[in-house]
Amino acid sequence: MSTSERLIESTRELLWERGYVGTSPKAIQQRAGAGQGSMYHHFSGKPDLALAAIRRTAEEMRAKAEEQFSGPGTALERISAYLLRERDVLRGCPVGRLTQDPDVVADPALRAPVDETFAWVRSRLAELLTEGCERGELDAALDPEATASTVVAVLQGGYVLARAAGSSEPYEQAVQGVLGLLRQQAR
Amino acid sequence: MSTSERLIESTRELLWERGYVGTSPKAIQQRAGAGQGSMYHHFSGKPDLALAAIRRTAEEMRAKAEEQFSGPGTALERISAYLLRERDVLRGCPVGRLTQDPDVVADPALRAPVDETFAWVRSRLAELLTEGCERGELDAALDPEATASTVVAVLQGGYVLARAAGSSEPYEQAVQGVLGLLRQQAR
DNA sequence: GTCTATAGTGAGATAGAC
DNA sequence: GTCTATCTCACTATAGAC
Numbered sequence: 001m002s003t004s005e006r007l008i009e010s011t012r013e014l015l016w017e018r019g020y021v022g023t024s025p026k027a028i029q030q031r032a033g034a035g036q037g038s039m040y041h042h043f044s045g046k047p048d049l050a051l052a053a054i055r056r057t058a059e060e061m062r063a064k065a066e067e068q069f070s071g072p073g074t075a076l077e078r079i080s081a082y083l084l085r086e087r088d089v090l091r092g093c094p095v096g097r098l099t100q101d102p103d104v105v106a107d108p109a110l111r112a113p114v115d116e117t118f119a120w121v122r123s124r125l126a127e128l129l130t131e132g133c134e135r136g137e138l139d140a141a142l143d144p145e146a147t148a149s150t151v152v153a154v155l156q157g158g159y160v161l162a163r164a165a166g167s168s169e170p171y172e173q174a175v176q177g178v179l180g181l182l183r184q185q186a187r
Numbered sequence: 188m189s190t191s192e193r194l195i196e197s198t199r200e201l202l203w204e205r206g207y208v209g210t211s212p213k214a215i216q217q218r219a220g221a222g223q224g225s226m227y228h229h230f231s232g233k234p235d236l237a238l239a240a241i242r243r244t245a246e247e248m249r250a251k252a253e254e255q256f257s258g259p260g261t262a263l264e265r266i267s268a269y270l271l272r273e274r275d276v277l278r279g280c281p282v283g284r285l286t287q288d289p290d291v292v293a294d295p296a297l298r299a300p301v302d303e304t305f306a307w308v309r310s311r312l313a314e315l316l317t318e319g320c321e322r323g324e325l326d327a328a329l330d331p332e333a334t335a336s337t338v339v340a341v342l343q344g345g346y347v348l349a350r351a352a353g354s355s356e357p358y359e360q361a362v363q364g365v366l367g368l369l370r371q372q373a374r
Numbered sequence: 375g376t377c378t379a380t381a382g383t384g385a386g387a388t389a390g391a392c
Numbered sequence: 393g394t395c396t397a398t399c400t401c402a403c404t405a406t407a408g409a410c
Binding site for chain 4: 211212213223224227232233
């Protein structure tokens with residue numbers, strides 16, 4: 001792997017573990033096995049490197065989600081697959097985490113990939129829910145946009161509860177809870 | 188207000204805005220209008236002061252929630268009141284935010300108030316849901332513990348979506364979505 | 375109780391040799 | 393492209409005067 005690649009990957013890991021404020025150029029360099037000069041040759045500074053890392057992480061999250069969204073089964077089955085996909089719960093969401101970083105939210109360039117990713121996931125879920133309603137698999141009274149936001153929020157909030165508890169249990173409860181509510185729409 | 192009180196209040200604000208890693212003793216002192224000596228006289232250091240601040244914030248969050256939990260109306264009406272309570276959405280949850288701070292999660296003393304607060308809220312919501320089922324207001328098939336976690340997760344995840352979007356809209360959608368699903372349980 | 379002085383460490387970046 | 397040296401500033405805390 002090239003030095004530039006190693007720098008981006010190290011930044012991705014550190015942003016996930018410690019966030020933007022908690023990640024120093026020095027720590028990135030050490031993890032990547034690169035010197036200061038190397039980093040500043042390839043990137044203009046910490047924000048530039050973070051942008052590359054965030055964009056890649058956001059892209060990866062969308063690709064993983066699309067695997068379930070475009071998978072087999074009814075709308076509800078694909079949403080269930082998305083909700084039940086194995087996740088590193090206690091590490092949290094590498095994208096959602098960034099919303100708690102004031103320096104990321106304050107910088108439009110850094111926030112953009114985060115914003116776009118959640119907007120895309122919500123929109124894809126709303127499409128699936130609309131499809132489920134049209135095919136009569138789900139109650140027509142269901143609001144696709146609102147419910148899509150609920151589904152994503154359950155995951156993001158599930159991470160919060162799990163990290164607070166030091167256990168993935170509340171995450172799994174939250175997922176089972178919303179699945180239970182959704183199944184009632186399929187009667 | 189005493190110097191000690193001003194230090195705690197300043198720390199609460201900064202922890203909310205910038206998190207534990209992003210909050211420096213210097214910034215706390217400046218906001219409180221106190222010198223270094225003052226801070227280290229009243230508190231042993233940043234972790235000690237943060238503990239006092241976090242405990243108070245957690246206590247306040249429980250008190251506010253209990254206002255809706257013990258209010259008038261059916262179980263579903265009280266849960267709706269909790270979900271629809273006015274919140275400073277774009278600022279996020281001052282307690283949930285701490286779960287993204289590696290130094291808070293790693294320190295059992297700092298994590299404890301966060302853990303206890305969410306455990307308490309989930310437990311209170313589960314009680315309300317159980318009550319709703321027993322009184323026949325809600326479908327008996329509903330799982331109170333799981334659904335309680337879902338409700339809290341929707342709020343915490345709603346904050347995440349709102350901060351990502353730079354708008355409270357997805358938060359409000361997520362809340363409306365889960366309320367819609369819950370109302371179907373009351374048919 | 376509160377202040378200023380001081381100190382050791384790390385953040386974030388630049389300069390210039392190789 | 394990569395390295396080391398260097399710079400400035402902030403972080404976190406201690407010491408000791410008032």
